[in-house]
Amino acid sequence: MATKTATTNGGKLNELKAPPTIAHHEDTAPRKQAPVPLTVEGIAAQRAKAGKLVAGTAAYSDSDMFKSPHAYNQPKARRWDHLLSPEAVARKPCVLKKAATLLKKPGLLSLGGGLPSSDNFPIESLSMQVPHPPVFDHASIEIPDSDIVIGKHDIRDKDGVFDLATALNYGQAVGSAQMLRWVTEHTELVSRPPYADWQCALTIGSTGALDSALRMFCDRGRKDSILTEEYSFSTALETITPMGINIVGVRVDEQGLLPKNLDEILSNWDESARGARKPTVLYTVPSGQNPTGATMGAKRRKEVYDVCSKHDIFILEDEPYYYLQMPPYDKENSAAQPGAVDTSLNQSTEDFLQSLIPTLLSIDVDGRVLRMDSFSKVVVPGSRIGWVTGSEQIIERYIRHTECSSQGPAGFSQALMYKLLDETWGHEGYLRWLINLRGEYTRRRDALLDACEKHLPKDVVSWTPPAAGMFHWISVDHTRHPHAGQKTILEIEEEIFDSCIERGVLACRGSWFRAERDVEPTGLFFRTTYAAASQADMDVAIQRFGEAVRASFGIENNGIETGSPAKRRRIV
Structure with a gap:
């Protein structure tokens, strides 16, 4: 059985058993130095050491297979049994998904799961053209080998890592191992959660993730409440209201949620007067908040987190706009002016990552944050693919919900996003795309603000x-x-x-x-x-x-x- 090595706080080496449906072939030589934080360059070395990823139809996977050894140099997250809803507690593993892990046995003849034969899939291949870093313009589509193709049997016939036979069949609710590896690496690069047992799971976008998260933490029968900005994402409100959950608005300023008002609401909560239990969940959009456009600074995020820690509030961090962080608006030197040059395009990806405001996940020492990421605002909305990150306990409960609802994002989306993000751009190319996109939105923002100044x-x-x-x-x-x-x-x-x-x-x-x-x-x-x-x-x-x-x-x-x-x- 393939193994993966992690270093704990005590310095001892622990073996994490990778399920046999996914094979890693790695060097078993003794570790000679303490693990270092993951970098873009370090991902290539980590993958080389792990060997080729082999993950067939409905293969089981989790983030522990793809995190760096450094990720384990933290204590474990808290348990959240006292905050979970009765529905979340009652969820059991899907027996058919569980049975799929038995397909690892050599020579096993399956008459069990209803997995259609890929021979009957009427799609032999999919192809697309995409721009390439660093400029991402139309000319970059014309470079040689710009056509990206994924075939039905690339794993079998071309020694590939992912193909349509795997992507378009039923899979695990956590998502394909191929895409899960990418989002796990990306999450570690950006947020470096400060506890050891964090996990990721793919989603059908943040709205679907929010629906499942609400069911995990709130219950109509308990007269539960949820906190959010006094002006909040309308679709989120329309998701919450029919569930019979009481919505409580927290006052905001130009940096979003006001920690003092959040603390006042919770400290003075009167269950009889409110007709609902004291809230246990906060839903927030910290960056480019919809609709106010407010962005919490690093200090504000820490203050909000501290209030939530004080009152034992679980945080749903919805961050579709996180990477669209822009420099301050300067009406005298607007980026929308003719001839304006975006000097940030020359920024290194390392500097770009350092320039981002820390995520709530990155300061979450308890595991009280479920972060929701999405490709909708930074790649394409129609992909309907994103991911959540949280403690092992919370992600396990999340998977139990999605097994019986969405079953995870579509195979078409996973196949195309894998070919774009992993095989074509890689982490370096994706970060360069985000740098490019930030410049585009800065020009657009400045154009609108220029018009406001004028009219x-x-x-x-x-x-x-x-x-x-x-x-x-x-x-x-x-x-x-x-x-x-x-x-x-x-x-x-x-x-x-x-x-x-x-x-x-x-x-x-x-x-x-x-x-x-x-x-x-x-x-x-x-x-x-x-x-x-x-x-x-x-x-x-x-x-x-x-x-x-x-x-x-x-x-x-x-x-x-x-x-x-x-x-x-x-x-x-």
């Missing part, structure tokens, strides 16, 4: 330039509206929204994202995005938005407010 009435409209992500949160001062006190915030919001539609621009109403829908909002906001529109279209759209605000507030385009003399003022 919006700043006496009644304000904003904080986003430091990550793809959303821009615009605040409108409702107290200066001619009918303030006569019209509610929601009525003014609706008036501006309808006026925007009439003028041909869609800006999302802030109220759509309120965590506590039954509470009157205290502010008036609109969410805009720079994700896809051209620079010219963004300029026109913001101009139309500005016109809608002016019309509602009675402000003429020349900067003079119409209406009663008492309300008249100059717009600077």
Whole structure:
């Protein structure tokens, strides 16, 4: 049986038995030096030592097979039995998935699992063209050998590591070993979780991962509650509400969640008055938060984590925009100006990783964070593939849920993403892609902010330039509206929204994202995005938005407010 070596805190060598369905052939010579943190260059050496990855149909795998020895130089995570829902506790392993591990036995003739024969798959191969580092432009698609092909029997016929016969059949809910290896290595590069028994599992994207996580930690019958930003991802709210879970909004500022308000809510929780148990779960988007665009700094993340530790709160860290962290906006030197040069393209991947704000996972000494990563915002949304990282106990429970629901991401997605990320780009190429993408979103953000500076009435409209992500949160001062006190915030919001539609621009109403829908909002906001529109279209759209605000507030385009003399003022 193949083995893998890990070093514990005590310095002793432990053998981790790799299930026989996946073969590693590695050097068994004694270790001569203490393990060092994993690097991009170190991954190649680690793989060379492990030997070729052999993982057939429905092969069992877990992150312990792919972590570096350095990952084990930590204590183990806490147990979370006291926070798991009755549903999560009741989940049992899928017997058919478990039976698939028996296929390792040589000469075994299977009449058990319903695994279709790959001979009957009507797809012989898939091919695609992708850009190549470092520039990722159209010319890079024209280089020799730019066609990427994966065939039905590449493992058998071409000594390959992955093929369609394996990818397109049933697999384990944790995902294919081939993609699990890649996300495990990537997670260790970026977050280096500070406990030994962390694991990864592939997902069908963060929304699906959130649905499973909510079922693991919350239960309608217990009158459970969940904490989140006072303005939160609308789809997340729409996922939570029908489950009968009480949603509690935490106030935010330009850096997201306010730790003091989070602590106040938990310290003063009155179960009778609230009609729900004290929350045990926080759902948050720390980077480029949807919809506010807020990004927690390193200090803020530590403060939020400390409050959660104090009150024993489990954290769902949803980070689809984490790698879209951008430099501060400088309107005098906007990246959207003609001829602007992105000097960060010359940044090394090591420096890029060092520049990223630490993840909540990277400061999680307890194993109280379930981090949700996704390729949706940084590769393609239609892949419907991502991954979660958490303690061994939590990932094992997560797998039990997905075995009986999604069964993991589609084989097509896993096959194509493997060919792109592992065989074509590798970790170095993927990080270079993220550096390139950061520059693209910086230009887009700056174009939208340039338009805001030019077209919006700043006496009644304000904003904080986003430091990550793809959303821009615009605040409108409702107290200066001619009918303030006569019209509610929601009525003014609706008036501006309808006026925007009439003028041909869609800006999302802030109220759509309120965590506590039954509470009157205290502010008036609109969410805009720079994700896809051209620079010219963004300029026109913001101009139309500005016109809608002016019309509602009675402000003429020349900067003079119409209406009663008492309300008249100059717009600077």
